[in-house]
Amino acid sequence: MFFFTPAVIAQAASPQPSVTAPASQPLTISWPAHIAISAGSVANFERSNQGSGSFLVIVKCSGNKSAMIPPTSDIDADLRSALMNFISETKVTPGPSCRDQMFVVRFEVPSGNMTETELGPPPG
16 A cells, blocks of 8 residues: 655646657657636636647757747636747757647646647648
């Protein structure tokens, strides 16, 4: 039988930042684990959706990041700001064989948990 202290349980329950580092080491990216979503943004989002949303992120070898967040009514100004803050807090370290990368980033509502999936290099 295992016993866990409250601190161990709390640590296991809170999402940790994820790190994307493909085998060829083009980029190492440290993504924040979650965003804070206001109650008003949750209510606004859930009028049209349930559970999650997504947007595209392009990460360049220069360290620049850009987000393509759809201009839809379910993403209000507060949620858009939280998503843009997520992008600004993402840390990028170019590797020796760097190439630009594109990701689908999924956000859970209301938890704010974030997951990233690489799509491959962006066009052009």
